[in-house]
Amino acid sequence: MGRSSTRGEGTRPRVRHAGQLGRDNGPHEDAPEKGPDSGAGAANGGHHRGGPKRHGKKGKRRVLRWGASVLALLILGGAGAGYLYYEHLNSNLKKADLTLGDKKMADHKANAAGQTPLNILLIGSDARDSKKNQKLGGAKNTFGAPPLADVQMLLHLSADRSNMSVISMPRDTLLKIPKCTNPETGRVYPATTGLEMTNQTLERGGPGCSVATWYELTGITIDHFMMIDFAGVVSMADAIGGVPVCVKGNVYSHTSAGKGSGLKLEKGTTKIKGEQALQWLRTRYGFEDGTDLGRTHAQHMYMNSMVRELRKGTKLTDPGKLTSLAEAAIDALTVDKGIDTVKKLYDLADELKKAPTNRITMTTMPNVYGTGVNRERVLPKPGEADQLFQMVRDDIPLDGKASKHKAPAAKKPTTPLAEIPVSVRNGTRTETEYPAKGRASAVKELLAGKGFTQATVDAQNTDATPRTGVLFPSVDMEGNAQAVAKALGIPLSAVKKSTAVSGITLTVGADWRENGDYVAPAKKEKAPESARALNGGDEKACMDIQPGFGW
Numbered sequence: 001m002g003r004s005s006t007r008g009e010g011t012r013p014r015v016r017h018a019g020q021l022g023r024d025n026g027p028h029e030d031a032p033e034k035g036p037d038s039g040a041g042a043a044n045g046g047h048h049r050g051g052p053k054r055h056g057k058k059g060k061r062r063v064l065r066w067g068a069s070v071l072a073l074l075i076l077g078g079a080g081a082g083y084l085y086y087e088h089l090n091s092n093l094k095k096a097d098l099t100l101g102d103k104k105m106a107d108h109k110a111n112a113a114g115q116t117p118l119n120i121l122l123i124g125s126d127a128r129d130s131k132k133n134q135k136l137g138g139a140k141n142t143f144g145a146p147p148l149a150d151v152q153m154l155l156h157l158s159a160d161r162s163n164m165s166v167i168s169m170p171r172d173t174l175l176k177i178p179k180c181t182n183p184e185t186g187r188v189y190p191a192t193t194g195l196e197m198t199n200q201t202l203e204r205g206g207p208g209c210s211v212a213t214w215y216e217l218t219g220i221t222i223d224h225f226m227m228i229d230f231a232g233v234v235s236m237a238d239a240i241g242g243v244p245v246c247v248k249g250n251v252y253s254h255t256s257a258g259k260g261s262g263l264k265l266e267k268g269t270t271k272i273k274g275e276q277a278l279q280w281l282r283t284r285y286g287f288e289d290g291t292d293l294g295r296t297h298a299q300h301m302y303m304n305s306m307v308r309e310l311r312k313g314t315k316l317t318d319p320g321k322l323t324s325l326a327e328a329a330i331d332a333l334t335v336d337k338g339i340d341t342v343k344k345l346y347d348l349a350d351e352l353k354k355a356p357t358n359r360i361t362m363t364t365m366p367n368v369y370g371t372g373v374n375r376e377r378v379l380p381k382p383g384e385a386d387q388l389f390q391m392v393r394d395d396i397p398l399d400g401k402a403s404k405h406k407a408p409a410a411k412k413p414t415t416p417l418a419e420i421p422v423s424v425r426n427g428t429r430t431e432t433e434y435p436a437k438g439r440a441s442a443v444k445e446l447l448a449g450k451g452f453t454q455a456t457v458d459a460q461n462t463d464a465t466p467r468t469g470v471l472f473p474s475v476d477m478e479g480n481a482q483a484v485a486k487a488l489g490i491p492l493s494a495v496k497k498s499t500a501v502s503g504i505t506l507t508v509g510a511d512w513r514e515n516g517d518y519v520a521p522a523k524k525e526k527a528p529e530s531a532r533a534l535n536g537g538d539e540k541a542c543m544d545i546q547p548g549f550g551w
Contacts, residue, residue: 098211098222180204242273244270293364363533
């Protein structure tokens with residue numbers, strides 16, 4: 001581990017194991033007054049404590065509505081200036097593998113209309129590896145160092161495209177990072193034995209490790225990632241002429257020690273752009289309780305406001321400006337290889353804009369503070385964090401409004417139950433508990449009692465799994481897999497197609513550690529209060545100011 005997961009203006013501190021992290025290495029805004037603070041708009045929690053070418057003028061003036069909070073999706077629908085320029089942009093678009101982990105992600109479960117959801121991990125990198133990024137401020141001793149994933153937001157577009165949900169993970173979240181392999185160098189980063197900060201995932205081979213870590217924690221299949229750096233954030237705000245934000249009092253993010261983003265705003269609503277927009281996204285000192293966890297709420301307000309501005313009819317009509325902005329966007333953007341062309345980005349944006357503004361829900365992963373030396377770090381809040389993850393896995397809108405489509409109908413088994421092979425795994429291990437002894441064998445016996453006499457125990461695969469579920473490798477096995485789930489009371493939403501298994505595989509999760517029948521968790525119809533849900537249509541949202549930071 002080469003460096004701290006927070007940025008400092010002085011000597012770069014040595015990275016320590018999560019168990020050694022105390023207040024002396026807690027989250028802090030380290031940039032001097034003249035530069036924004038260290039967080040690059042870190043995706044911190046809301047929990048309180050204390051296009052391609054378009055010929056002709058019409059095509060050039062076409063504006064992409066809200067895509068994925070990445071400037072490229074905003075401007076590329078109108079920035080094309082001929083095939084050669086289009087190819088130029090394509091050649092400059094940076095690409096990387098989607099996931100660097102060993103675990104294959106399960107396939108999506110289609111709804112009754114045959115539609116599947118779309119999940120995109122948005123990553124804000126604090127990279128300072130270019131003059132443009134270095135000019136925007138921050139700790140000079142980190143220039144050229146591997147970047148950290150200071151913003152991590154999972155964007156979920158529902159299968160029926162009726163709504164969009166976003167979950168931010170606090171930058172200071174402690175979790176276990178899975179084994180990741182850098183595909184370019186071949187370097188293997190072993191799975192962490194202890195808890196580490198989530199923003200360190202980016203330096204373990206690239207954004208694909210961040211994807212692998214999210215999948216390990218949430219069980220949510222991720223289709224794409226997009227990563228943008230400081231310069232891209234500034235260009236984003238410039239492209240639309242500014243984003244209106246609101247504060248409940250005069251605020252100046254600056255401490256006597258020279259820390260703070262330098263953001264200075266008067267009470268009320270101000271349209272911010274350029275470096276000031278970056279300051280807003282980085283500000284911790286001066287907002288709410290002054291912690292990283294409050295910063296995410298400001299980011300959510302900014303993103304929702306940006307959506308509203310675009311959908312009010314904001315236009316980009318200057319071809320010269322569009323061209324320069326396209327260059328800046330592509331330079332700041334890294335995407336997975338599944339969306340490796342301008343055309344694919346444009347098509348993706350076309351999907352994302354289908355969700356109406358008032359059906360966009362921004363949330364933060366429910367979290368709790370650690371204890372002892374980890375008291376300034378956070379952990380996923382037991383129960384409520386997984387509730388949020390489960391709602392996304394099951395494609396349930398976080399705003400509490402019902403989906404347009406019903407769940408898929410159950411399929412009949414194609415084979416007699418006694419002839420269906422089932423592999424049973426013990427995935428009951430958790431962050432704090434060893435696997436519950438004998439659970440795979442016990443569930444195998446339950447299956448036998450239900451007529452599945454070909455069930456066997458797979459003792460070689462014991463990866464931790466929060467929720468009990470059934471995987472199957474091909475569509476012809478779906479009815480048989482559903483029969484397994486039905487026999488044990490497992491909801492059909494937990495039955496998924498996956499290329500990671502060769503036959504029907506039942507994994508007993510951490511939600512079934514005790515003997516007895518499986519009790520399916522009650523479906524929640526709305527995000528928990530601790531997620532601090534913010535609706536995209538809320539134009540009255542305004543940031544609370546931390547005492548002592550007024551002027």
